[in-house]
Amino acid sequence: MTKQQILEYVSQHSSGKVKLAVTDIDGVLRGKYVATDKFLSLVEGRLGFCDVTFGWDMNDAAYDNVKFTGWHTGYPDAAVKLDLKTFRKIPWENDVPFFLGDFIDEKDAPSIACPRQLLRKVMEQCEQEGFKPYFSQEFEWFNFEETPSSLHEKGFRNLKSLSPGMFGYSILRSSLKNAFMTDLFELLKCFDVPIEGLHTETGPGVYEAAILYTDILEAADRAALFKTAVKEIGYKHGIIATFIAKLNENLPGCSGHVHQSLWDKESQQNLFYDEHDPQKMSPLFRSYIAGQLYCLPQILPMVAPTINSYKRLVEGAWAPTTVTWSVDNRTVALRALPLNKKSTRLETRVVGSDVNPYLAMAACLASGLYGVRKQLILAQPATIGNGYRDYSNGTMPRSLEEATQQMKQSTLAKELFGEAFVEHFTSTREWECRQFAKAVTDWELKRYLEII
Template identity: 55%
Template sequence: MDTNQIIEYLKNKNTDKVKFAFADIDGVLRGKVIHLEKFIAGLQSGYGFCDVAFGWDSADALNTDIDATGWHSGFPDQQCFIDISTMRFIPWQNDLPFFLADFSQTDQGAAEVCPRTLLRRLQKKCTDMGFHAEFAQEFEWFNFKETSETIAGKHYRNLNPLSSGMFGYSVLRPSQNSEYYYDLFNELGKFDVPLEGLHTETGPGVYEAAIIHDEVLAAADKAVLLKASVKEIAAKHGLMATFMAKWNEQLPGCSGHIHQSLWDLEKKSNLFFNEEDPDKMSDLVKHYIAGQLYCLPYIMPFYAPTINSYKRLVEAAWAPTTVSWGLDNRTTALRVINQNEKLARLETRIPGSDTNPYLALAASLASGLYGIENRIPLHVPATRGNAYTQGLDKLPENLYDATMIMSKSPLPMELFGSAFINHFSKTRFWECKEQSRYVSDWELKRYFEII
């Protein structure tokens, strides 16, 4: 529907309000509920948000190290624009109309640091190169019989999981919480975040959901909305969901793997597949993989954006630690899946569930296209067997080192622009600085009495 049709449609539904949101640098949705008349009035001119939204971290602490906003800016409004193609209705909120927004139409600085706007630019570049990018992100997360109040009261310790035991692919466990389980599948489908599959993973109260693939920007939209929606649906059931990459050192981490393929613009031919190749791989996908491998060490914060991200990226924990690829190999950073043309794709396995989907998908697409543009040969052989034990190049092991590499290299600026990289780097250094100020339980236990 075009703008006029959407306005008429909403009026005919007798709705008096609309909800919309945009994703900040951490992928956290920030938005408003506005009156229908305000919605109509702002469709062309936009809706003002205080630019502090680009300076807050995930805990709403103001990052004083960045240029995009701060006391020096006076905190003016920046104009946010709704993307009418994202219209859907929130079934667990009485079918409230909902839209996603970004800052792609503004001539102010917000456009330079908006994650969705960044992915929009890469989407256009991909199309201009003659490719349709088909993507999907899948997520694992832990569920608890807790609320934000009870968790805070327990200081995030001794939490009560939704179910007990290490029971991946369980048929029993979801049946014991069937109302919540089927609400997730059904309500997300009604919200235009359709799931290909939903099942338990190994660990107490862990679920995994794979979203049905879509064009890259729509896929990122659905990934962002899945994370927010799961939390809202869980709260309706008196539960809490966490998408931390590693909430407990004794339990598995939570991944956010990215599946991707390039097709012709008519979406008739999967350009990653070649029946004549011994591994069924086209030259295009080989360049795409080579590009991702080459760029990986320089853009790790896009895939692992938090201090906690790197607690998941350890050996023998079902997460990659090396610059590697393989054929259906779950120990490598990149996994080729190519049994047939329809399903042939590349899985980037580095991201955890704590990623900002707009940035994680942008990193995958940009680095893959870089390999195609520069015709980078795939000299790195496919890893056979255990990638942890073969002496392969290691990925950065913490956020500070990863951000330092990103900020010092010209490559990320070439891929994403200097304005975005300068801003994003400063937000990741801020994260490191904030973490360094706090005394952990580990430090207390290790040093309080003995040292």
């Protein structure tokens, strides 16, 4: 739709309101409704949005260790510029118009704390080098027959799964709760978040969806909106969806694998594919993989951002633990898929479902481009067999605390994303570690309370 058509739709919508949203550092959508007239006055201007968006965690607890904002600044409004290209109609809200926005500073420059702006920056660098990045993300998540109220009443325990048992790719289970699954497929398409596939995954009440690939910024928008949309559609069915990376020590974790490829801006050819190579992989593809292998341990919090993320990254649970790559091997960190000239791509399997899609995709693209710029040679041979046993290129940090300190001290991370972003982001991860460190867990009570 053209700008004029979008504004006409907004003006004529019977609700008299528009829904707006921004994304915080954890990838959580924060937003509001505004009256139609208010929205129309903001189209060429700016929306004031409290900068506490980047001054608190996902539970609205204010950070005490970040410079960007805090009690020392008084939490002023930050400017948000609406992106009309993100226009959508929310089909489960009577097609109410919806838009995303970007944070900017007082000089209209991108805010250093805004995840969407960081991805824009990396994307623009990529395009300046003649490449067009196409990305997509797939998610696994648990579903429960619960409500927000029942979650809290039960203390987040003994929740009723949408379906019982381990039954991946089940035709039976997709029929069992077909109204929800059908709504997901159809309403997400109407919301301009089209999915290529939807099925049950192994685990009670676990679904998996693959979102259709597109250019990287739109891909990240789709991924961020997907997570919230699934939750909102779930509400309509009395279902709580969660994208926690590891729900239970006895069950596999939930992934958020990122698929990616670079295309030539002029010829529109997939630059990862080489029909003359025995593995159908181009030298550029190999350098891109080499870049990710080199960079990922230093920027891991961007793809594994929570305490819980590292409970997923354990041996034998369908998530990688070693810095490895291979062709079509699900035990490695980087799974190359040199299929044909259209669909050849890299799947970064380290990424969990709990990520901020903007940061995860920025991390993948920036690290891959680092390898391309430096013309890194993919010296590490492809892993044959069990990637959990391939230590030739080392392992990844084992905790958020370890990963955060490695990123904080990394000159490479600052080169890729800017010193100001790295300082702010790693401070928020240090805060996350501190919150966990002072918590008394169920494991501690069960292990120590009676016996010690």
